[in-house]
Amino acid sequence: MATFTLLNPSISPENRPTPSIAGEKPVTTVYDSELFLRKAFEQEPRKGFELLFRHYYTPLCSHAVRFVYSRQLAEDLVSEVFYQFYRTEAYRKVHSSFISYLFTAVRNEAYTHLRREFGKTDSIDATTENHLTGHQPQPDSEVHFNNLFLAVNDAISQLPAQCRRVFLLSRFENKKYEEIATELQISPRTVEVHISKALKHLRQTLREEWAVLVCLINLFFC
Amino acid sequence: MNHSVSKHTLFTYLAGQATPIERQTVEEWLKNPANTPTFHEWLLEWEMRSLQFVPDQEAAFEKMVQRLDQTEKPEADEEPMPVRKPLFFWGGWKPYLVAATVLLALLIPLRNKLFYQTHYTTYGETKTLRLEDGTGVVLKSNSSLQVPRFGFYTNIREVLLTGEGRFSVTHQPDHQRFVVKTSDQFQIEVLGTEFTVYARKQSTNVALGRGKIRVDYSRGADKHHLTMKPGDLLTLSQQGNLHLRQLPTVPPAEARSKTGLTFKETSVWEVCYLLREKFGLKVEIVDDSLAQRTISGNYHADNADELLDVLIETLEIKTEKTGTGLLLKNN
Missing domain, CATH: 3.55.50.30 (Phage tail protein beta-alpha-beta fold)
Known part of the structure; x- marks a missing residue:
């Protein structure tokens, strides 16, 4: 496997203009830092894809996990986005920066996933699904995606310590109930209770978020 | 367009620690689609600084490679913008993939006939051929030569030989290379020269009359090449042993x-x-x-x-x- 030494454009703050100066041409800097990726895609898409993957996989997983709170789900979701990116040859058609495209896709997917998992109680959901597919994200979406992961973050922070620990072991680390029970020296039954409590709390907190999101989306598309 | 929001403020907001005023400013800024690329760029920086976990990137990449290899040819003409779709939408394109695979499988036997013209000689028969580029080939008994119908004008002229043939390759003004393949593991590459190739089950022999040729061969996964001089004889045995020596000298x-x-x-x-x-x-x-x-x-x-x-x-x-x-x- 070939290894590449590349400057990571995202972690050299001195290369990055301060916001006030960046205001002139914010897009150019993104293009500049991704120029080598674009070149690689032009020469050999597979090579470009490898570079893109190695460059952005980790931060995108980190971002996705803020929504779904599961390592496994986050990785699957980000992998799927990368896979579709290559399969549909999106790299030929992307007009924004690659990272902008990937973030949009990952945040969309994370949103979709969360809404499926925790949003089923909403009766309007079934109808909004149709409105959502096939549309570009509306201007408000970035704010709402942010609100969503902040809400998830808050919800989990508010959990009692032991409940939160059990929930994270189960969901984030993907551990089995029995393993958690052994690790924390509690009964499997208690683990179950903690987890259902956590999920209930998460569902309740997110309900408000869904209400806002769904209203806005309906306003936008109707 | 000026950024009313600093990177620092955005980071505070993303961490959920912004004051209501900051939060409102950031949200207003985010609502302008022109700021989205900058937002994503800063979001990346923020994530890099505060990674929630470090996934096994190599393992994930291996998995991705496997998956891509299974469905190699990417399908084009899909919407370029990410849209909200269910997480796994296999059903949407799988039927097309199956159809394409079946079609491809049906076409494979025909492919060689379509793209290549094959010259055969029977037992004891010898044919003299002149290829499009002027290269002369004497195809010896019980041999076949596959010549592409199109694409002889690309950067290489490539033919596939089984049996024995004597090639007298014309040098093209643009130094177009001429390649004689005898198998996936063995090929001879020339610019313009005369040589004889004998490629049968038991062994492969290459004898060079004049000029210079390059022989590419692979042994296992390793690729090798060597250059032959006039009078050289290269023998590749069935066991894969390669032997280069001088042909016996014939005195004047x-x-x-x-x-x-x-x-x-x-x-x-x-x-x-x-x-x-x-x-x-x-x-x-x-x-x-x-x-x-x-x-x-x-x-x-x-x-x-x-x-x-x-x-x-x-x-x-x-x-x-x-x-x-x-x-x-x-x-």
Whole structure:
């Protein structure tokens, strides 16, 4: 496997203009830092894809996990986005920066996933699904995606310590109930209770978020 | 357009620690689509600074490679913008993939006929071909040569040979390379020269008349190449052993009676090659097993017929006259 030494454009703050100066041409800097990726895609898409993957996989997983709170789900979701990116040859058609495209896709997917998992109680959901597919994200979406992961973050922070620990072991680390029970020296039954409590709390907190999101989306598309 | 939001403020907001005023400012800023690329750029930086966990990137990449290899040819013409779709939408494109695979499978047998023209010779038959680019090929008995119908004008001219052929390649003004493939593991690459390739089950021989050729071969996963000079003989045995040496030297006609010809485990194929190239005698071998037999020793032969007699006596074989020359056969 070939290894590449590349400057990571995202972690050299001195290369990055301060916001006030960046205001002139914010897009150019993104293009500049991704120029080598674009070149690689032009020469050999597979090579470009490898570079893109190695460059952005980790931060995108980190971002996705803020929504779904599961390592496994986050990785699957980000992998799927990368896979579709290559399969549909999106790299030929992307007009924004690659990272902008990937973030949009990952945040969309994370949103979709969360809404499926925790949003089923909403009766309007079934109808909004149709409105959502096939549309570009509306201007408000970035704010709402942010609100969503902040809400998830808050919800989990508010959990009692032991409940939160059990929930994270189960969901984030993907551990089995029995393993958690052994690790924390509690009964499997208690683990179950903690987890259902956590999920209930998460569902309740997110309900408000869904209400806002769904209203806005309906306003936008109707 | 100026950014009303600083990176620092955005980071505070993303961490959920912004004051209501900051939060409102950031949200207003985010609502402007022109700021989205900058937002994503900063979001990336923020994530890099506060990674929630470090996934096993290599394992994930391996998995991705496997998945891509399974469905290699990417399908184009999909919407370029990410849209909200269910997480796994296999159902949408899988039928097309299946249809494409079936179609491809059906087309494979036809493909060779469509894209290549194949010349065959039967047992004892010799054909002289002239390819589009002017290259002359003498296709020996029981051989085939596959020539692309199109694409001879791309950067390489590539033909596929089984059996034996003598190539006299014309040098193109644009130095277009000419490649003779005998298998996936073995190919000869030239610019312009004369050489003979013998590619049969038992062995592959390459003899170079003039010019220079490059031979590419792979042994296992390793790729190698070597360059041949005029008078060189390269032999690739069935076991995959490669042997490069000089063909026996044939002295000029006036000196022949004195020096004679020295053979040292020289294959009948080689002797026949020399008979053709040096003595101008049209002689072909029809049995692969005969071509592999070797002779050793010092022989006096003033002309082709004497050399041929030596061969017939030593090996106890017989000859057969055809319209174009002689055939050597096992007794």
